Amino acid sequence: MLIYLIIFVIIGFILAKFIKKPKVALLIALIISIAIGVFYAPMWGIVCLGEMAFGYFAFIFTRD
Secondary structure (H helix, E strand, C coil), X not given: CHHHHHHHHHHHHHHHHHCCCHXXXXXXXXXXXXXXXXXXXXXXXXXXXXXXXXXXXXXHHHCC
């Protein structure tokens, strides 16, 4: 399960780096987490969203 944490935090970093509009990045993160929730379990979709948000905000806050 640790590998999924690393993967989704990296995806959050990538979203923050390449997508400049926060609403578009949030939409992409929601689509990915909904897909994970449908294929695995709803709980893992929520966890996935939290991990991507962590990666996204960690990049945004350390960008300066």
